[in-house]
Amino acid sequence: xxxxxxxxxxxxxxxxxxxxxxxxxxxxxxxxxxxxxxxxxxxxxxxxxxxxxxxxxxxxxxxxxxxxxxxxxxxxxxxxxxxxxxxxxxxxxxxxxxxxxxxxxxxxxxxxxxxxxxxxxxxxxxxxxxxxxxxxxxxxxxxxxxxxxxxxxxxxxxxxxxxxxxxxxxxxxxxxxxxxxxxxxxxxxxxxxxxx
Numbered sequence: 239x240x241x242x243x244x245x246x247x248x249x250x251x252x253x254x255x256x257x258x259x260x261x262x263x264x265x266x267x268x269x270x271x272x273x274x275x276x277x278x279x280x281x282x283x284x285x286x287x288x289x290x291x292x293x294x295x296x297x298x299x300x301x302x303x304x305x306x307x308x309x310x311x312x313x314x315x316x317x318x319x320x321x322x323x324x325x326x327x328x329x330x331x332x333x334x335x336x337x338x339x340x341x342x343x344x345x346x347x348x349x350x351x352x353x354x355x356x357x358x359x360x361x362x363x364x365x366x367x368x369x370x371x372x373x374x375x376x377x378x379x380x381x382x383x384x385x386x387x388x389x390x391x392x393x394x395x396x397x398x399x400x401x402x403x404x405x406x407x408x409x410x411x412x413x414x415x416x417x418x419x420x421x422x423x424x425x426x427x428x429x430x431x432x433x434x
Contacts, residue, residue: 262301262427263300264298264427264429265424266296266297266422266423267423267425268294268295268296268420268422269423272421273294273418273420274288274417274418275292275418276416276417278415278417279413279414281408281409281410282408282409282410283408285324285408287318287320287325287328289312289313289318289342292310292311292312292313294308294311294420295308296422303349303357303430303433304350304351307345307349308344308359309344309346311343312342314329314341315336332403333366333401334365339365342365344392348361354381355377355379356375356378357375357378358375359374359375359376361374366399368398368400370399374390374391374392375390375392376389382429382432385423386422387419388422389419391415391418392418393414393415394413394414395413395414396413397412
């Protein structure tokens with residue numbers, strides 16, 4: 239009896255091992271070294287840039303493509319506009335506030351196939367610690383081959399996330415466009431089933 243109680247007690251303290259995805263489910267790997275995340279803001283002086291450090295996962299609970307969950311995590315301080323002054327301003331507390339909020343994230347909540355190769359992905363977008371619903375529009379290239387490219391665009395209003403300031407002597411629009419290019423490969427499991 240004592241050993242049974244001890245075993246029960248230890249089982250509540252020890253972590254439960256993370257379960258692998260069930261058999262029969264497609265498993266994809268996304269390689270950041272082959273993809274990119276870029277942004278563009280209309281301004282009196284061009285403000286375009288990339289994020290050099292990010293990762294993404296694409297998981298499924300079945301072969302139905304609409305069961306997928308896309309999650310993207312960006313290191314905010316990896317922003318690169320090609321200008322040290324712009325980088326510094328974007329990393330500061332008026333914009334990304336990287337010291338307090340090191341990650342920019344997107345996690346999908348719904349994937350809807352809108353055409354043979356196109357998808358609308360609703361999700362929770364978080365920047366500066368503020369989370370709001372946004373929509374990512376995707377196009378898939380290489381569908382059904384086991385590997386391919388996912389290209390997508392999302393636009394948001396920077397002021398919705400508390401980025402109300404400007405950059406001295408530069409007029410900046412409120413709309414920010416984000417473009418993602420992800421290279422994915424199915425590493426195990428069956429192929430995905432797409433709507434025709």
